[in-house]
Amino acid sequence: MKILHATAEYFPYIKMGGLSDMLSSFSKEQAKTHEVGVCLPMIAGLKEKPQFTGKTYPCLETRKMSPTPVTEILTASIFREAMYGKVKLYFFDSPLFSDLTSIYANSDEHFRFAVYSYATFCLSLQLGVDVFHAHDWHTALACALHKVSPFGKPSVFTIHNLAYQGDHPLWMTGFLKDEPFGLYPEAYLQDGKTNYMKAGLMSASKITTVSPGYRNETLFEPNGFGLSYLLRKREMDYDGVINGIDTEEWNPSRDERLYATFSKQDHKNGKFKNKTELLKEIGRPLIDPARPLIGIIGRLTYQKGYANFIQAFKERTHLPHFYIFLGAGEETLQNELFHLSHTDQNRIFFYKGYDESFARKVEAASDFFLMPSLFEPCGLNQLYSHAYGAIPIVSRVGGLRDTVSESPLAGEYTGIVFEPGDVSSLGYALERAHTLYLDQAKFYQTRERIMGINWGWEKRVSEYEAIYGSAIQKKE
Structure with a gap:
């Protein structure tokens, strides 16, 4: 299976929270049996230097489009391929992100991540993936693009924390109706604001979150943070899968950072x-x-x-x-x-x-x-x-x-x-x-x-395989 993840964080390059560790260890395990790629922004504050392969990919579809500020930025941007073990990384090299020292708490986040989401959507079409997997609100709009496009791929959207939804005043996001997006407010309008998380929940073929317990909690307020009604509507497409860890990386018997190893x-x-x-x-x-x-x-x-x-x-x-x-x-x-x-x-x-x-x-x-x-x-x-x-x-x-x-x-x-x-x-x-x-x-x-407990990813990867299979069936 050919899988493309889209994220704002990925260890060891960008780490702000659990998403970074989770996706890094998850994709590493997936890559043992599948062809796995991961999109992430290329910022000045990368913690490690990527091992680039020299391959690049455009960030805009080749079809004729009306010139807009977004299409101009995407034309000036590329994805640069790198390798992380067996995982292919696709760094979004764009003037929108190139000077950032940290991935969050920057001005115009609503614009930056919308453009990045479109770029990941475009890359997934070029690569011909079987499943597109978006993580949290930063890449949620890509699921909406896959839903409205005649060439869209089956998509999975994972909630890592429903408290952060990427909501912005509606007047700030008028560009979503223009090229290259062509989205309508119904796809993302929530309580009079643009809500990127909602766009993912409405559009993805399947929705997951990172534990069964949290999945059940978010079906009702206050843990749904205003979106529980939508999750209940999509309850049959909503699964909870417990995170795993990289048992090779997190192993006290071989961890050289410790004063003394032990087992x-x-x-x-x-x-x-x-x-x-x-x-x-x-x-x-x-x-x-x-x-x-x-x-x-x-x-x-x-x-x-x-x-x-x-x-x-x-x-x-x-x-x-x-x-x-x-x-x-x-x-x-x-x-x-x-x-x-x-x-x-x-x-x-x-x-x-x-x-x-x-x-x-x-x-x-x-x-x-x-x-x-x-x-x-x-x-x-x-x-x-x-x-x-x-x-x-x-x-x-x-x-x-x-x-x-x-x-x-x-x-x-x-x-x-x-x-x-x-x-x-x-x-x-x-x-x-x-x-x-x-x-x-x-x-x-x-x-x-x-x-003695094994929190490795082996069992969880098989659970996601079943979810991907269901997403592909739904799209067909």
Whole structure:
């Protein structure tokens, strides 16, 4: 099968969130049995230099079109082919993106991603793909183009986070009615605005999201963020598939970024070595490494529930936990965490920003990993935590609920679960973590169990094959 993905992020070139890691590992696994390509913007801020093949592709169809600002830009743009293992990458080399240091939070995003979406649509026609797979609102318009074009391909649209929909004032997007788009407002009009996410949901042959739990939550408000009515209309075409991880990349027995490698068979010494060395690196060598270490990594946004963590942290001063927090985002939360990190140095350390190597060290050193999300489409850190032997403490939402269980049944206990948005429930979960840590036999048994879980992509790739097959049937 010939598959083309369209995305705004792709590890290791552009990484802002889970989409980058998910699609990179997913396409890598797909490419073992299929011909897989991935479109992504070429920005000045690429983290790695691509391995270009020298092949280029135009970004505009050859049919005669009326000259417009969009067609002029597309004429001046090309796709440059590169290889990433067996995956073919197609970098959108355009004056719209070439000077950007970061892919998001730029002016005229509505225009940039609309033009990029058209270019990905055009490339899919040139390549003659069997399925076009768009990810999140940035590429959603391409699904609408595939639906209205007589040459359109079967399309799949994946929701990675429904809270971000690419909605803009209608007056800003009049160009969507002109060449080369030719779209009508009914395809994207939502609450008096242009909504790119809606265009994808209305137009794609099949819709997916990144966990069954999140799929069910988004069918109703408030988790549908105003689009639940549309998802219910398309319920039979809407599937939830849990994300996987690259088990070769996220493997503590071969991860050279760690202070010491370890495996399920020798985790005790390896985890302890990583903990003691990390405490030295952050300037807290006097912290007793026998204390339980809880890692936290994430964007400081409302969704992630960190305000509730701060409250629970202040209320549970009697617990011996030491917290290492890595993240950046909302200034109020950053300031609060900076303050706690300086005034309560015996309990918490805060690192502002994101560093891939440091994040892996935190996973490897931590006894537990906390994710207090108010909603979470899937989450990847709880899967990484399983691989690196950090027992997840998560809220009962979306993909966290699907991947972490506190079941009393033998062999099914894979973490600690609490109710979302409930500070008391979070606090009690931290108490249970302490109780588990004191029972060293059960604690190590749990660690060994979670390190044995396979969160690889093999099963999920077959699930997507079935979805692609259904999309092709629908288009026919």
